């Protein structure tokens with residue numbers, strides 16, 4: 001029952017709708033409780049032979065009117081209570097979504113996409129059921145149950161009522177036991193559903209890889225195991241749910257038998273009339289529904305409660321990126337100082353991914369970052385973008401720490417083109433002007449020219465209005481890279497970060513893009529990380545990272561004479577290039 005307490009804030013907020021709907025439900029129960037009494041009166045009058053034809057018609061009309069009024073009232077409460085419960089789902093979903101947008105990388109590493117999707121659909125559905133079906137079942141079972149008992153006690157016979165409710169305490173014991181089991185198994189079942197969702201999401205995204213490696217059978221086997229787990233978990237829930245109903249019916253059956261025996265005895269003693277006994281039996285039968293409803297209610301409440309805990313778990317997660325109350329809203333600009341003594345990922349605190357990094361980028365300059373794979377290039381960008389805050393050292397723009405800026409102000413001034421480009425399922429144009437939908441068509445086209453993708457786009461069936469599939473499946477890797485680059489460059493950011501963004505374009509296109517960037521970003525800073533050294537050779541400074549540390553630094557000319565990794569790699573790549581030229 002504490003689930004209703006957990007949703008207290010919502011019931012308070014929507015009290016008008018609930019008071020109205022609940023009043024209707026209670027009135028409905030009163031009417032329903034009157035019907036057996038009316039039938040009892042009719043039977044008694046019939047037995048006594050005192051009922052006239054017109055009285056019979058009048059009573060029939062009363063019963064029909066009650067039925068019509070009940071229909072209208074049912075319609076009204078349904079729209080009120082179920083309509084309002086849908087609002088709860090909407091509120092919680094919006095809260096969750098806003099929360100997702102405020103969370104950091106650690107959060108998204110901890111909770112996977114499928115799990116989060118399960119929580120925003122399946123769990124919210126279970127919570128909505130509490131505010132709709134749960135409230136209905138509670139009010140209905142309580143009002144019908146209590147009113148029926150009231151009628152039995154005061155209008156039929158109190159002794160008969162007391163005798164027939166002897167088995168009911170057994171129900172309380174049953175409810176407590178089943179409730180505990182339901183909560184435990186509901187939580188397990190929802191967690192299993194989340195894992196299965198994760199599996200579907202991962203398999204669909206990685207379907208190409210699965211097929212390429214011929215791992216379909218294994219994947220199907222994995223999936224079967226997960227669905228079996230979900231079914232097993234759900235079966236446990238249904239097992240307890242299913243056990244409740246027949247058990248409650250058994251208890252109510254015992255109540256009816258006691259009532260019939262003792263009632264028959266009272267009739268034979270002339271203590272009550274046959275009509276009253278008929279009304280009594282009808283009331284006892286009507287007690288069955290509230291009892292069954294209590295079982296249903298417990299299932300709804302325990303499922304809802306387990307889901308609510310899962311939603312709260314997410315909402316209580318705090319981002320580690322904390323914005324100071326007096327954080328600066330001004331635009332970032334000026335020289336950049338990157339001074340990282342040590343940084344380790346939270347899930348791998350033993351091993352530092354970056355150490356002793358000291359880089360100074362003068363405003364308007366370009367920094368090149370190279371190094372073997374896993375050397376820490378992307379990790380450095382993650383710190384610049386404040387994906388992680390817990391590192392020793394500081395990063396400053398114009399002498400002001402990035403932690404002193406509002407996160408929005410910081411990110412609005414950094415154009416980041418990640419390695420794994422993500423395009424939205426919308427037109428090419430809207431993908432490019434994502435940061436500012438008011439951008440004119442000409443501005444969009446101009447920036448597409450800078451990243452050398454304009455001609456490609458004109459070649460698409462509908463040009464800039466061509467729809468891009470999820471993750472840009474219809475485009476080549478190079479086209480995706482250049483569209484993502486156009487999107488980042490459109491805002492003319494103070495700092496542009498290209499994280500291996502030129503890997504899928506040919507050498508000629510790369511040169512054209514680098515030249516355009518140089519022309520358009522004269523007083524703005526740029527950081528380019530790359531495996532192909534031609535992407536960084538014109539940079540004002542190049543740093544070579546190895547195992548998270550700077551092992552070489554200087555201009556291309558300086559590094560080429562350094563006898564280090566850079567020189568070796570440059571010569572290797574030059575050789576590759578000349579053998580490719582020969583083949584052509």
Ligand SMILES: Nc1ncnc2c1ncn2[C@@H]1O[C@H](COP(=O)(O)OP(=O)(O)OP(=O)(O)O)[C@@H](O)[C@H]1O
Pocket residue numbers: 109345347348353371372373374375376377378379380419
């Ligand atoms: N989220 C993470 N959690 C824990 N360790 C991570 C995480 N991301 C990266 N690492 C580790 O940090 C190190 C540096 O990785 P990073 O992605 O920065 O390298 P990189 O130079 O960008 O590599 P590449 O050129 O292949 O993109 C690697 O050892 C990697 O395993």
